[in-house]
Amino acid sequence: MSTDTQPGRPTTDQPGVPRQGGRRPLLPLEDAGRASLFTQARTANRFTDEPVSDAELAELWELARWAPTSANTQPLRVLFVRTEEGRARLAARMAGGNRERVEGAPAVAVLAVDRRFHTRIPEVMPPMAQLQEALEADPAKREGMGGFSAAMQTGYLLLAARAVGLAAGPMAGFDAEGVDADFFTGPDEEHWHAVLVVTLGHPDESSYRPRMPRLAAEDVVRWA
């Protein structure tokens, strides 16, 4: 087996041999990158007036869309709300303090699951085209699979926000049916269901609550 096919090993360039799937050598991220994405990154609550451009939001999605999903189904759908009118309409559907978080954010992403994501399987995973019929016949399996993969994509989207220099504030406290009715009115949005609202922007000084502890590795990790 060549090193090119061993998981976790850096790929090597050989003259005349194209890199499989355009893969690049796997390089560990340096400390600054790890801090921006993980150790120093925080959930943001309040933002400065600095605007977030559509180009930045497009760049964010350009990264997030590479998330792995079950059978490459990609069930997540994203609505970026940036206009004042749109944010006011969305804020009215938010619970408690989440309302002012949306009002005060320069941009907000509404993340949704497309409940009929399986209809795209022949396009996104041609070798498993028959999975479309299996999922059509099994709504519970469809919902479980869609929810899990959409959550994976959500995690990637939060990391992508950090990677383009934005802070994010995910919130599950909102009237999801109300958001669906208000925002997902297009012909292909009929089966979109909102699952998370994420504020995006440049954090204000007062943005952060105290960092809450993470569980210790001994409590979470086992070795076999």
Ligand SMILES: Cc1cc2nc3c(=O)[nH]c(=O)nc-3n(C[C@H](O)[C@H](O)[C@H](O)COP(=O)(O)O)c2cc1C
């Ligand atoms: C799925 C999910 C739902 C959340 N819902 C809310 C919410 O409704 N309101 C809120 O203020 N924060 C909400 N949060 C923010 C969390 O409380 C926050 O991410 C967590 O405490 C970690 O904070 P840290 O990233 O600053 O360490 C939510 C986060 C996630 C991932």
